[in-house]
Structures are given as structure tokens and as C-alpha cells.
Amino acid sequence: MQKTYSNPIYPYRKSADQEAQRPVHHPVIIIGAGPCGMAAALDLAKQGQASVILDDNNTVSVGSRAICFSKRTLEIMDRYGCAQPMVEKGVTWQKGKVFFKQEQVYEFDLLPESGHKLPAFINLQQYYFEEYMVNQIAKEPLIDLRWMHKLVELDSSAEGNQLKVETEDGVYALSCDYLLVADGANSKIRTELGLESKGQVFQDRFLIADVVMKADFPTERWFWFDPEFHPNQSVLLHKQADDVWRIDFQLGWDADPEEEKQEAKIRPRIEAMLGKDVEFELEWASVYTFQCRKMDDFIHNRVIFMGDAAHQVSPFGARGANGGVQSVENLAWKLARVLKGQAPATLIDSYNEERQHGAAENILNSTRATDFITPKNDISRAFRDETLRLAKHYPFARSLVNSGRLSMPCDYQHSSLITKSSALNTGFDAGIAPGFVCLDAPIGINGEDGWLLEQLGNRFVLLYNGEGIDNDELKTLSSISDDLVLLDSRELEDKEGMLAERYCMSGGQGYLIRPDQYVAAKFEQLSREQINSALQRALGYQSAQENP
Amino acid sequence: MSKLITENHFSDADAFYAALTDAHRELSTVDSERLNARLILLLANHIGDKQVLLEALDIAAQLEQ
Numbered sequence: 001m002q003k004t005y006s007n008p009i010y011p012y013r014k015s016a017d018q019e020a021q022r023p024v025h026h027p028v029i030i031i032g033a034g035p036c037g038m039a040a041a042l043d044l045a046k047q048g049q050a051s052v053i054l055d056d057n058n059t060v061s062v063g064s065r066a067i068c069f070s071k072r073t074l075e076i077m078d079r080y081g082c083a084q085p086m087v088e089k090g091v092t093w094q095k096g097k098v099f100f101k102q103e104q105v106y107e108f109d110l111l112p113e114s115g116h117k118l119p120a121f122i123n124l125q126q127y128y129f130e131e132y133m134v135n136q137i138a139k140e141p142l143i144d145l146r147w148m149h150k151l152v153e154l155d156s157s158a159e160g161n162q163l164k165v166e167t168e169d170g171v172y173a174l175s176c177d178y179l180l181v182a183d184g185a186n187s188k189i190r191t192e193l194g195l196e197s198k199g200q201v202f203q204d205r206f207l208i209a210d211v212v213m214k215a216d217f218p219t220e221r222w223f224w225f226d227p228e229f230h231p232n233q234s235v236l237l238h239k240q241a242d243d244v245w246r247i248d249f250q251l252g253w254d255a256d257p258e259e260e261k262q263e264a265k266i267r268p269r270i271e272a273m274l275g276k277d278v279e280f281e282l283e284w285a286s287v288y289t290f291q292c293r294k295m296d297d298f299i300h301n302r303v304i305f306m307g308d309a310a311h312q313v314s315p316f317g318a319r320g321a322n323g324g325v326q327s328v329e330n331l332a333w334k335l336a337r338v339l340k341g342q343a344p345a346t347l348i349d350s351y352n353e354e355r356q357h358g359a360a361e362n363i364l365n366s367t368r369a370t371d372f373i374t375p376k377n378d379i380s381r382a383f384r385d386e387t388l389r390l391a392k393h394y395p396f397a398r399s400l401v402n403s404g405r406l407s408m409p410c411d412y413q414h415s416s417l418i419t420k421s422s423a424l425n426t427g428f429d430a431g432i433a434p435g436f437v438c439l440d441a442p443i444g445i446n447g448e449d450g451w452l453l454e455q456l457g458n459r460f461v462l463l464y465n466g467e468g469i470d471n472d473e474l475k476t477l478s479s480i481s482d483d484l485v486l487l488d489s490r491e492l493e494d495k496e497g498m499l500a501e502r503y504c505m506s507g508g509q510g511y512l513i514r515p516d517q518y519v520a521a522k523f524e525q526l527s528r529e530q531i532n533s534a535l536q537r538a539l540g541y542q543s544a545q546e547n548p
Numbered sequence: 549m550s551k552l553i554t555e556n557h558f559s560d561a562d563a564f565y566a567a568l569t570d571a572h573r574e575l576s577t578v579d580s581e582r583l584n585a586r587l588i589l590l591l592a593n594h595i596g597d598k599q600v601l602l603e604a605l606d607i608a609a610q611l612e613q
């Protein structure tokens with residue numbers, strides 16, 4: 001069926017490890033070359049840490065899966081060096097329409113906020129997203145990606161992991177300090193370790209079809225609640241790259257997945273929706289049931305679960321890959337520092353702390369959207385339907401209409417790694433709060449145009465306003481740690497005033513920014529002692545002392 | 549601290565009560581449910597404040613009281 005894309009085939013290659021007499025040891029092995037496994041390797045490489053990825057397949061994602069990637073994900077990809085082809089290939093849309101029964105209830109226009117390098121989101125088929133990551137990995141000497149190497153046995157202990165890997169040349173053994181598991185929603189590794197991902201399955205089925213439209217069609221997102229052409233269910237239409245349109249048909253629990261996948265069954269559904277005269281070709285179709293679930297603890301000995309294996313959501317609000325990549329970036333800088341001896345091993349526990357919170361938030365959002373789309377009883381349906389009717393005439397009701405909320409990065413303000421600010425009573429308070437992710441701003445640096453986020457990440461950065469700070473003081477600050485870079489905001493040309501508007505720093509004030517671009521602390525008045533203590537806390541030393 | 553007003557706050561309590569029951573008088577149960585849903589949504593937005601709304605929901609949910 002698929003015509004617009006043919007999956008690249010990445011050949012199996014024999015590794016020197018397979019010839020070794022004894023199992024070769026690696027600090028980090030990653031299972032799964034999906035978005036999350038590949039993100040982990042790319043992030044670790046950015047922090048100077050080598051890794052091996054094993055994948056049991058020889059290509060990127062097959063068929064219709066993720067399409068919506070959020071700004072935060074793109075910012076992370078930009079740090080890895082592969083956002084550009086994604087944004088170029090991806091589709092950005094702004095306008096949308098919501099329909100209820102036979103009529104349009106309202107339309108919206110998501111006017112983009114200016115002053116960000118990357119758009120609020122793009123629609124791009126998951127296979128392209130992954131392909132661009134594979135291309136980036138090829139440029140990273142610190143990553144050894146092995147296709148058609150399948151993990152078949154794992155022996156995990158508090159000290160490390162012993163692996164058996166199956167290839168067409170037979171089985172070989174490896175060992176590693178840390179095993180990062182991103183083997184997908186139905187993680188076999190999770191099951192084999194006797195671990196569980198708990199939550200709820202939604203008693204519903206969805207037909208996900210990708211079609212190519214022959215004629216022009218507006219680049220808008222259309223969502224139908226209970227349309228006449230598909231009564232009692234919902235339908236979503238939006239655009240991807242290559243003029244491929246994604247159509248989601250809610251089918252109900254009683255639908256037969258095998259039958260619904262047949263073109264003969266799908267065609268009349270789409271014709272009823274778009275009209276008989278709209279010509280299209282079917283690219284791909286699958287039928288899914290969706291779940292929201294997570295593991296109680298993402299860490300087991302030195303096995304760390306990531307992505308769908310650790311936490312899974314229904315696609316409304318597009319938080320699967322987006323949330324997964326954000327979990328990965330939370331882990332990578334910590335793991336790299338633990339392996340280099342720059343942080344206590346307990347720092348890794350904060351991955352579980354911070355990302356349990358992130359996963360819970362993503363599950364909450366996806367569940368709320370799913371409940372709005374599929375009301376669970378008559379009274380929920382009455383509220384849903386009246387919300388939609390009111391939305392036609394009264395703007396307030398539009399804020400209740402929930403067909404998936406855009407994925408936003410969660411905050412870690414309550415995390416043990418974050419230094420809370422004592423009451424800031426200057427305008428500095430209006431800047432970004434500790435535990436929140438940094439916002440971008442257009443800047444000029446060394447005579448060239450650039451973006452603030454390009455200056456942050458991969459190591460700690462002290463972003464400060466140096467007015468009134470003398471050179472001796474600066475010297476003491478710059479000697480705090482090799483892992484800390486000082487960046488005086490006065491060296492940045494604030495091209496549109498966004499740096500001032502978003503960060504609100506006056507002379508002597510500053511932010512300590514983590515390698516994942518989150519604010520670890522902010523200082524009303526820079527002092528070596530306070531910066532050092534916030535840095536220690538961000539590296540998990542403080543919390544290690546508090547709970548030995 | 550509770551924020552929900554539970555002392556009399558109506559400008560004309562009798563008139564409101566009559567208008568409410570009048571609005572429902574001719575309706576089937578299904579349509580009454582719809583009207584109630586619309587009314588709740590409109591009033592909830594007018595109140596807006598999350599704490600007030602949750603306190604009201606909490607009292608409303610105590611059906612045995």
C-alpha cells in the first residue's frame with residue numbers, strides 16, 4: 001500500500017565483540033533503536049559518554065504511528081543536531097476546526113509565539129523522525145548502533161548486567177554497567193524481570209489510516225464529535241509530510257480489527273466523510289486499542305526503563321514519543337556524570353523521581369482527553385455534548401473542548417535536585433522559576449545571529465547579568481567546576497528584547513541551568529557559596545546526604 | 549480556608565427558584581439533564597475559581613447529607 005515512503009534497510013553487521021574470547025564490557029548498552037533508545041545514545045554522546053544500541057530489526061518504524069512532535073522535543077533534537085531536517089520535512093499547521101454532529105462549532109488559529117527557534121509542534125511521520133535520528137547517529141563516533149542484534153537473555157544484579165544477544169551469526173555475550181531499556185510498550189525485558197506496567201486499557205478501538213489526497217486540501221486539523229457520517233464516534237483528520245493525511249476513526253469496542261483494516265471497509269468510511277468526489281489513495285491502516293500505564297519504579301538494579309516500556313499513553317495529546325524523549329534527556333546527563341565519577345550513583349534515582357511526575361502528568365492529560373472524546377456514561381455524554389453546543393456561541397466553552405492538549409514539558413519544581421528560591425522581591429521573580437525549562441530567545445553572539453537555547457545544555461551553565469561584578473569575583477565563580485560554564489547576558493545581543501522579557505535579570509542576578517536546560521536555581525545576588533551548593537544539590541549530593 | 553459562599557447571596561432567592569423550576573417544568577428527564585448540564589457549565593465559568601468550584605462539588609457530592 002505504502003507509496004510515499006519506503007523504509008530504509010540497515011544491514012546487519014558483525015561486531016568485533018562477537019569474536020571476543022570473553023564477554024566484552026561496555027559502560028552503557030541500550031536496547032531498542034526507537035525514538036527513545038536513539039535519543040538516549042545521542043544525548044549520552046553529547047555528554048561525552050559512549051554507548052552501544054542493540055535493535056532486533058533492520059529499519060525505522062513501519063507504518064502509521066506518531067506524527068505530532070512538540071517544540072520541546074524539537075529543542076532536544078536540535079541539541080543532538082537533527083532538528084533541522086525534521087522541521088524542513090514536517091508540516092506545521094495553525095488552523096483547526098471542530099465539528100459536532102452536522103455542523104461546525106468553531107474554528108481556531110494557533111498564532112505562533114515569536115522569539116523561538118523551533119515551532120510549537122510539527123506533524124511528521126515517525127519513520128522520518130527516526131530516519132533523521134539514525135543519520136545523526138552515523139555522525140557520532142561515540143555510538144555503536146547494531147541492527148539485527150536481539151537481546152535474548154538478561155541477568156541483572158546490583159553490580160551490573162550480563163547479556164546474551166542473538167544474531168544471524170549466532171548468540172554472543174556482553175556485559176554492561178547500565179542497561180537502558182527502550183524496547184517498546186510490550187517490553188519483553190520488563191516481563192522477563194517480573195516487572196509490570198500498570199494502568200488502564202480503554203475499551204475502544206481506533207482505525208488509524210494514512211491516505212494521500214489527489215487534490216488540494218487545506219492544511220488544517222479537523223476534529224468531529226459524533227458526526228452524521230460516523231455516528232456516536234469521533235474522527236480526526238490532519239496533515240503529515242508528502243501530502244499524506246492521517247485519519248483516526250473511533251470504532252467502538254465491538255469492532256473487528258481484522259475486518260476494519262480492509263481497504264474495502266475503509267474506503268466507504270472515508271468517502272462518507274470527504275465526499276465521493278475526493279480522490280485519495282490508502283497508504284497505511286492499522287487498528288489500535290490504547291492504554292495509559294506506567295511502571296511504579298523505572299529502575300531495577302542497574303536496568304533503567306525508558307520510553308513506552310516505562311510509561312505509555314493514548315495518543316490524544318501526542319505524549320508518547322514526546323514524553324519519552326523528555327524522560328531520556330532527564331536521564332542522560334545524570335548517567336553520564338555518575339559514570340564519570342562526578343556525581344553519586346544515587347543521582348540516577350532522581351530520574352525516577354522527576355519522570356514519575358512527568359509520566360503521571362502525561363497520563364493525566366491523555367486520560368482527560370480520552371474521557372472527553374469517549375464519555376464513560378450518559379451524564380458525561382450530556383456534559384460533553386452541551387459543552388460542544390455552547391462552544392458554538394460562547395467562547396468559554398471552547399476551553400473545555402478537549403480533543404488532546406498539546407504536549408508541554410513538565411516542571412520539576414518539587415524535585416529534590418532543585419534549589420528553591422527564597423522570596424525574590426525584585427522583577428527577577430517574573431523570570432523562569434527553578435524547576436522549569438528554559439525558554440528560547442533570539443540573540444546575537446560574536447557578531448552572528450543565534451538562539452539562546454543553543455548556548456545552553458550538555459553542561460551546567462551560569463547565565464548571569466555581569467553588571468557590577470568585578471573580575472576577582474568572576475574568577476572565583478568560574479573556578480567552581482569544570483562542568484560549569486559562565487555566560488554573561490551582556491555578551492548576548494538581545495535582538496528582540498526577549499532575553500530581558502523572559503529572564504528578567506538585573507546586575508548581579510543569575511540562573512544555574514542544568515545540562516537538560518532546566519533551571520536548577522536562581523540567585524538574587526551571585527555568590528560562590530550559593531552557586532556551589534545549588535550545583536551540589538543538582539548533582540544529587542545534598543539529597544544523598546539527607547537520606548543516606 | 550473555605551471560599552464558597554454558603555450564606556444567602558441571592559438578590560431575589562424566590563425569583564431564582566421559580567425561574568429554575570419553570571425552566572424544567574415542560575421538559576423530559578433527558579432534556580432536563582441537558583439544561584442542568586448547560587446551566588452548571590455557564591455558572592462554573594462565571595465563578596471560575598477552582599477552589600470555589602471544588603468546594604461546591606464536594607458539598608454537592610455528599611448525597612447522604
Ligand SMILES: Cc1cc2nc3c(=O)[nH]c(=O)nc-3n(C[C@H](O)[C@H](O)[C@H](O)COP(=O)(O)OP(=O)(O)OC[C@H]3O[C@@H](n4cnc5c(N)ncnc54)[C@H](O)[C@@H]3O)c2cc1C
Nearest residue numbers: 032034035036056066067068151184307308318320321322
Ligand atoms: C497510532 C499511534 C499514534 C501515535 N501518535 C503519537 C504522536 O503523535 N506523538 C507522540 O509523541 N507519540 C505518538 N505515539 C506514540 C509513539 O509511537 C511511541 O511513544 C514511541 O514510538 C515510543 O518509542 P520507544 O523508543 O519507547 O519504543 P518503540 O518505538 O516501540 O521502539 C522499540 C524498539 O525496540 C526494539 N526491540 C524490541 N525488543 C528488542 C530486543 N529484545 N532486542 C533488541 N531490540 C528490541 C524494536 O525493534 C523497536 O525498534 C503514537 C502511537 C501510536 C500507536
